[in-house]
Amino acid sequence: MKDFSYEILDLLEKYKNDTEAALKGETCPQCLYAFSPLRENLFEWVEFEPEARVLQIGSDYGSYTGVLAERAKEVVVLDSRDENLEVNRLRHQGRGNVFYIRREDKKGYAGEPSGFREYKPAGNTGETAEQRMAAPFDYVVLGGFLSDCKKEEAAGILKEAAGFLKPGAKLLAAAENEAGVRYWMGANQPGTSFLEVEFRGLFEELVRENGGSFLLYYPVPDYRYPVTVYSDAYLPQTGDVTNISARLDGPGFWFGSEEEAMAKACQNGTFTKFANSFLGVWEKGSL
Numbered sequence: 159m160k161d162f163s164y165e166i167l168d169l170l171e172k173y174k175n176d177t178e179a180a181l182k183g184e185t186c187p188q189c190l191y192a193f194s195p196l197r198e199n200l201f202e203w204v205e206f207e208p209e210a211r212v213l214q215i216g217s218d219y220g221s222y223t224g225v226l227a228e229r230a231k232e233v234v235v236l237d238s239r240d241e242n243l244e245v246n247r248l249r250h251q252g253r254g255n256v257f258y259i260r261r262e263d264k265k266g267y268a269g270e271p272s273g274f275r276e277y278k279p280a281g282n283t284g285e286t287a288e289q290r291m292a293a294p295f296d297y298v299v300l301g302g303f304l305s306d307c308k309k310e311e312a313a314g315i316l317k318e319a320a321g322f323l324k325p326g327a328k329l330l331a332a333a334e335n336e337a338g339v340r341y342w343m344g345a346n347q348p349g350t351s352f353l354e355v356e357f358r359g360l361f362e363e364l365v366r367e368n369g370g371s372f373l374l375y376y377p378v379p380d381y382r383y384p385v386t387v388y389s390d391a392y393l394p395q396t397g398d399v400t401n402i403s404a405r406l407d408g409p410g411f412w413f414g415s416e417e418e419a420m421a422k423a424c425q426n427g428t429f430t431k432f433a434n435s436f437l438g439v440w441e442k443g444s445l
Contacts, residue, residue, distance in 0.1 A: 161306075162188040163241035166219055170248050178247065190429035192219035192245070196383040200332060200437065201299060202388060206230045211323050215302030215315075217258075222248035226299065227253045234290060236261050236274075243277045254280075256286045259287045294324035298329040302382070305349035312352070316360055320368055325444040328439060329364070333357055338434035340380065348382075354431050361438045369443020372443040374436055379416075381435035388429075396425045 165188055173180040177193040191197075201222055206212065206229035214226060217237035223246055226233045237243050238261040250256050258277040274287040280434055297317045304312055312333075334351035341347055352360075354374075361372040373391060377384035378399055388394050399420040423432045 161242065162192070162404065163239060163245055164191045165218070166245050167241065167248075169244065175248055185189065192221060194221075194383060196385065197221035197301075198225040199384040200301060200377060200381055201225055201330065204229075204297075205328070206297065211293065212297045212299060212440040213319075214301045215298060215308070215319060217242040217246045218301045220249040222299065222301050223250050223256060224253075225254050230297070231255060232257070234445050236291075237331065238263055240277065240377075247278060251280075251329070257283070257290060259291065263335075291322070294327070295322050296324065296327045298327075300329075300330045302332065302335045302349070304331055305351070307348055307350060309350050309352065309356075312360055313363060317367070318362060320364055320440075320442060323442045325442055327442050329440045329442070332377070332435060332437045334380070335348070335432070335434055335436055337432060338380070339416055339423065339432045341435045342432075343416050343419070352436070354436070357436045359436065361440050364440050365443075370441045372438055372440035374430070374438055376433040377435045377437055379434055381437055384435075387437070388433075390430070393429055394420075394424050396421050399424065399429075 169180050169184065169189055173183065181193050190301050195222055198221070201376070202225050206226070206407055208231060210230040210348070211232045212226050212230045212234070213234045214223060214233060217235050217239070219242065223233060223235060227250065233256045235243065235246055235256065235258050239404040240260060243260060257272050260277045262275060274291045276287040300319065304315065316331060319331070323329060334347065334349060336347070336351040336353050358374060361374070364370070365372060373389055375389045378386045378388065380413045400417055412437060420429070420432070423429045
């Protein structure tokens, strides 16, 4: 997906960091993607412990940072782009428990470890970026990060993310479904996507290497603007998935009713294969 950091920075300046005013005054899809309060629903339901340390991989315009900062003791936002970190910092500069760290890549996810430096520190916190990243986290979350990377990098990304977690901690990662019913109906794929078997396989690999267990969730209508979140433990029944046809940020042609298609998928037991998005939640083993 194309990065709109500079356009979002212009909007923050225009509306004096008032995201609600920007949403009312603008119609561009990138404004909706960055500022829609629906974005927070992806992690709003997660019961973060009050003393938890959370690592957010991918700044994602600060869309999830606010809800994470409200629930956890500390949030570290890791990104390789200064401009994206700056969007996040401007949106949440009043929060004293959010820290911004720039990832300085060396040889990618299969090579040498990356270097880290603090981005525009608010003051002397007593810790360097390297020290903050070395301390184990209770949660690592990846909102839209996998959609912005190459598919062949996904396993390495999740493996590295797992290394930041303490035993018993959780990793949450979202992605588009390549076979999502929305795309059968003519919508454009917004970024890198995965078939269910591929995405499930990524988490099975985490279990093989690190133990623990995982569960797949299915944000509806998708992980970008979720309204309802189902899971392998609680799947929708026929007729439960409604009002999902509105396309908020992309053109395309309609080739049928998305609601009718999802009703048939629920009836046939294939909802997980045709849901538009996935959210994997893996709990690291205690060994």
